[in-house]
Amino acid sequence: xxxxxxxxxxxxxxDHPVPQPANASFPPSTIERIHDMAESGIYPIRGLGARRLVxxxxxxxFLTASVSRxxxxxYRERCETRTVxxxxxxxxxxxxxxxxxxxxxxxxxxxxxxxxxLGRAATSVGTSTTTGDGxxxxxxxxxxxxxxxxxxxxxxxxxxxxxxQADAVEIVVGQGAKPxxxxxxxxxxxxxxxxxxxxxxPGIDQRSAxxxxxxxxxxxxRIKIEELREATEWRVPIYVKVGxxxxxxxxxxxxxxxxxxxxxxxxxxxxAATQDVFIEHAGIPTLPAVRLASQALADIGKADEVQLxxxxxxxxxxxxxxALALGADAVSIGVAALMxxxxxxxxxxxxxxxxxxxxxxxxxxxxxxxQCVHCxxxxxxxxxxxxxxxxxxxxxxxxxxxxxxxYLRAITMEVTALARACGKSDVHHLEPEDLAALTxxxxxxxxxxxxxxxxxxxxxxxx
Amino acid sequence: MVTLNCDAxxxxxxxxxxxxxxxxxxxxxTNPMGRHNLVVGLTEELDVTVAGNAGYFVGGLGGRGxxxxxxxxxxGFVGWSVGENLMGGAxxxxxSASQSAGSSARGGMIMVEGSASLRAGISxxxxxxxxxxxxxxxxxxxxxxxxxxxxxxxxxGLGDSLYEAVIYVAGTISTLGADAIVEExxxxxxxxxxxxxxxxxxxxxxxxxxxxxxxxRGLYHFSAEHSGSY
Numbered sequence: 001x002x003x004x005x006x007x008x009x010x011x012x013x014x015d016h017p018v019p020q021p022a023n024a025s026f027p028p029s030t031i032e033r034i035h036d037m038a039e040s041g042i043y044p045i046r047g048l049g050a051r052r053l054v055x056x057x058x059x060x061x062f063l064t065a066s067v068s069r070x071x072x073x074x075y076r077e078r079c080e081t082r083t084v085x086x087x088x089x090x091x092x093x094x095x096x097x098x099x100x101x102x103x104x105x106x107x108x109x110x111x112x113x114x115x116x117x118l119g120r121a122a123t124s125v126g127t128s129t130t131t132g133d134g135x136x137x138x139x140x141x142x143x144x145x146x147x148x149x150x151x152x153x154x155x156x157x158x159x160x161x162x163x164x165q166a167d168a169v170e171i172v173v174g175q176g177a178k179p180x181x182x183x184x185x186x187x188x189x190x191x192x193x194x195x196x197x198x199x200x201x202p203g204i205d206q207r208s209a210x211x212x213x214x215x216x217x218x219x220x221x222r223i224k225i226e227e228l229r230e231a232t233e234w235r236v237p238i239y240v241k242v243g244x245x246x247x248x249x250x251x252x253x254x255x256x257x258x259x260x261x262x263x264x265x266x267x268x269x270x271x272a273a274t275q276d277v278f279i280e281h282a283g284i285p286t287l288p289a290v291r292l293a294s295q296a297l298a299d300i301g302k303a304d305e306v307q308l309x310x311x312x313x314x315x316x317x318x319x320x321x322x323a324l325a326l327g328a329d330a331v332s333i334g335v336a337a338l339m340x341x342x343x344x345x346x347x348x349x350x351x352x353x354x355x356x357x358x359x360x361x362x363x364x365x366x367x368x369x370x371q372c373v374h375c376x377x378x379x380x381x382x383x384x385x386x387x388x389x390x391x392x393x394x395x396x397x398x399x400x401x402x403x404x405x406x407y408l409r410a411i412t413m414e415v416t417a418l419a420r421a422c423g424k425s426d427v428h429h430l431e432p433e434d435l436a437a438l439t440x441x442x443x444x445x446x447x448x449x450x451x452x453x454x455x456x457x458x459x460x461x462x463x
Numbered sequence: 464m465v466t467l468n469c470d471a472x473x474x475x476x477x478x479x480x481x482x483x484x485x486x487x488x489x490x491x492x493t494n495p496m497g498r499h500n501l502v503v504g505l506t507e508e509l510d511v512t513v514a515g516n517a518g519y520f521v522g523g524l525g526g527r528g529x530x531x532x533x534x535x536x537x538x539g540f541v542g543w544s545v546g547e548n549l550m551g552g553a554x555x556x557x558x559s560a561s562q563s564a565g566s567s568a569r570g571g572m573i574m575v576e577g578s579a580s581l582r583a584g585i586s587x588x589x590x591x592x593x594x595x596x597x598x599x600x601x602x603x604x605x606x607x608x609x610x611x612x613x614x615x616x617x618x619x620g621l622g623d624s625l626y627e628a629v630i631y632v633a634g635t636i637s638t639l640g641a642d643a644i645v646e647e648x649x650x651x652x653x654x655x656x657x658x659x660x661x662x663x664x665x666x667x668x669x670x671x672x673x674x675x676x677x678x679x680r681g682l683y684h685f686s687a688e689h690s691g692s693y
Contacts, residue, residue, distance in 0.1 A: 042686065155567040155586060158548055160504060160524040187684060199569065199588040199607045200626055204683040207624075209605065213566040213586040214520070214544035223499045223519045227547075230478050231504030231524040 044276040045184065047375025047385065048335055049177050049268045049313055054285040056268065056313060057322040059442030060435050061451065064421035072420035079416040080426040083330050085307045086168055086237020086260040089229070093237060093260075094146055094168055096330065097126025098412045099427055100320060103265075103311050103334035104150045104170065104241075106132030108185050108194040108206075109272030109375065110338075111392040112139050113400070114384045117341060119143030120397065121404030125412070130170060130332075133183065133208050135197050136162040143401075148239065151228065153182065153209040156198040160231055168261075169228050170239040171221070173212075173250075176269030176286070176312040178278040179243025182210030186273055189378035191387035221257040229258075239263050244289035244312065245282075251296040251308075261307045263332060264293045268313025270335035272385060273376030286312035286323075288445035291432075294327020295447075303327070317414020324415070325430035326446055340407035341400045342382045344372050348394040358382060358394075465490040474500050484509055499542065502535055508552070509533045516558070518542040522573075526551030530570045546573040549590055562599070565592040568609070574663045581618075584611040587628050595665045601640065603630050603676075612656065612673075614665045625678035631656050632676065633668045644679045 037043060065071035072079060087093035102122050107115050109132065116139040122129040128146035135157020141147055149166030151158065163169065174180055185194075185206040195202035215224045225238050240254040241263035254262050266286025271279065290310045297303040310323045311332035323331050335343075342348060346362075346369035347355040358369070361381035365374045375385035383394030419427045422434045436451040437443035443450040444457035467477045467490060477492060481502060484490060489510040495501055499518035502511050505525045513521065516539035523546060526532025532552025537545070540558035549568040556564075559577030566582070568590030575583075578596035587606035597615035604620070606628035616634035623640020630643075631652070639645070648671070656670035 045685075155548060155588070158567065159528065159569075160506075160526075160548065160550060161528060163524065164504075184685060201683070204626075205685045207605070209586065213582070213605075214523075214547040214563050220519070220543070226474075227500045227503050227520045227523055230475065230500050233479065233482075234475065 045186070045273055045376050046276055046279070046373045047270065047272050048279075048373045049270040050280050051373075052280055054267065055287050055439065055441045055445055056285060057287060057319045059287070059439045060322050060437055060446055060448065062321070062325075062418055062422060062434055063436055064418070064434075065423045069423045071423050072425060074417060074420050077420065078425065079420050080428075081412055081416060083428070085309070085330060086239070088237070088260040088305050089258070090234065091229075091237045091260060092167075092235060094128055094148075096128060096146070098408065099324060099328075099330040099415070100314075100408055100412060101127050101148075101309065101330055101332045102129035102337050103269075103332040104130035104132040104148070104172065105334055105338075106134040106156075106185070106272065107137045107140065108132075108134040108156075108189060108198070108387070109385060111380075111383060111386055111395060112137055112193075113392050113395045113397045114338070114341060115140045116143045117395065117397040117400035118337060118404060119147070120401035121337075121340075121408065122146070124401065124405045125408045127408065128167065131162075133157075133185070134194060135159060136166075137197075141165060150241075151212075153212045154198075154207075155213065156200075156206070156208070163228070163231055166232070166236055168237045168239060169232065170241050170263065171224065171228070171259075172241045173221075173254075174243030174245075174265070175241065175271065176243045176265030176267050176283050176289075177271035178274040179245050179265075179283045180210055181274060181278045181282065183208035183271065183274055184376075186376050186378065189376075189385075189387050194387055218253040218257055221254070225258040237261055239309070241265060243267075243269075243282075244284045244286065244292075247284070247289050247292035248296045248299075251293045252300055255297070255300060255302050255306050259306065261309060262293065262297075263309040263311065264289050265332075266290075266310070266312025269311055270338075285445070286310060286314070287442060290323050290326045290328050291445065291447050297327070317411040318418065320411060321415045321418040321427065321430055322435065324427055325434050326432055326448075329428065336407070337404055338384055340404045341384055342395065342403065343380075343384050344370050345382055346370075348382045349396055349399055351396055353399075356394075467492050469494045469496060469498055469501075474498055477501060478503055478505075481505055481509065481511065482507075495539070497542065502533070505533045505535075505552075507533065511535045513537045513539070515539045516541070517545075520544050520547055522549065522554040523547040525549055525554075526571050528570070532571055540577070545575075546571070546590070549573065559596065560594075564594070565590055568592070572662065574665075576665075578615065584609075584628070584630075587611065591659065593659055593663045593665060595663070595667070597634070600637075603628060603643075604640065606630075610655070610659070612659050612663070612665070612668070614668045622676045622678070624682060625676070626683075627678065630676040631659075631673040633673050636674060636676070639676065642679050642682045643676050646675045646677045648673065648675050 083096040083099040120143040123145040130148040148168040237260040239261040240259035266289040267283035307329040310328040358381040380386040435448040486507040519542040530551040544563045551571040560579040564579040564583040565573040567586040569588040572591040581599040593612040595614040600618035603622040607626040611630045613632040620640035622643030
């Protein structure tokens, strides 16, 4: 045996790798993340919502009709989708044709073309869209027949004149992707127009505050709501949006403060840019959030008076139907609407409908179509989350609007298909009794029985 | 002169009546008794006097984007967030102001003859906030644009995380906040303060003797190296 021989001493030295069991604590992605932070000294910031698997609406199934229930005829018998939001205090409520709204996303995070397209899509299907951090753009107001104006902690671009032309007002206390965390619009997206609207220099990283500058706590919130009612002459509904954390308390406090509509955003909710640690580790999933919120409204006898909008990772008609069954009056979609617009698509269309491959642009960002979360970079390959005029031109607003409208119609049809099969002539008649859970976790969170049992962990028949 | 008596009218009645008045009209709001949300969202160039103490948000969301708006005088003390998100016009508080005076105000001028509490001028976006007396801790926190003039002393953390707003202090400064620095006064500053003194009547302030506080602009770009600075 020589020194060059791999068999030295008691331990064999092999000249080839030997398969090892997977390391659950330090998988390759974790090791890479540690290396990245060690190299750069900063933590990851990214867009969209939680990527890890959490209990969600896929863990529920509908108990559609059979002998004990009879269904409505699909494609024939009418199933109502009309949704009315915000009439509690005598304001003009929003009357939507479908129970799906477009969530607040800022001009700045999104291009003006994207905001326009979302507004036009929402209008064409009879629903509302929502402004975002950075204020209301003229394009967005013009495109949206029903526009919800957000009052955010940063107050970037907040203008009482815009407030007066809103159809509803949404006080944003938090959002599901980063409850309690505020936000950051990185400098590469802060164009001259964005900077001007936000009263800040172009190109700087714009911090969005985590706390409102002019009020703190539930008692102040009541006064703030009254101020907004005074400024709008009590004409429009006031929503209060919270990230899903202490849902029961927050919903009850928002209602006590005077909210007409409460919006609860689960942890799967998206963002344009925030710390990955927030996205993956703050807040609770949408599944338990909807049940806690609807129960909170029932506890205080306001379920018929205050509407509940649920958001955070809603992707399909099944998700919508399950949210409604668990007590929501409507859902709000953000990420899914962007995807309908073309987010994560491998190509983008030209004006004449010709498709141009964008895969190389995704690669340049270190990602691929279908897995991109690089909204924060401002280099969106399909022109949605960018302020770069060249990239923005890749989104043809009319085409984008048509895609989003198609998607909204399709998932609404999915909702009515499930509702009819449950024997409901109105999607708002869906109820928890229509659901069963596939996992113990989902049964506990949604408070519906585990499939094949009458067991709701922590509740009925808990052994 | 129109008189609106808060003993007989709700806040909603008062504000609705004010909105119906033509530009140039004058109005006296009596017996406010600390009510919140008085004179909110007014756009016309009215002259409104609130005869007594007012609560939260007095004069908030008022004025227009061109800097015009009502002239409001509160002959008393005010609660939180006087003139919040003001767009134009002027608000004069004859007493002192509670927290967040002038928060996020984008235009016009807010004058406080007494002192202002915590976070005066927080998130300021272009308006002018002038306080004859002292200001509390964290005044000018994250103020983006506009001017804050302090005739007395400033509490801890002055100008924390400032952007492009400028703060002038006639008295002492307890401590500066993160990324705030004292910058040498130049002629333009003296002239700007002189004009503010003339506009406010806070003539105990010597324009040549104020301390100017601005942003060091060290926090304009996110970096882990800054984590110890705030």
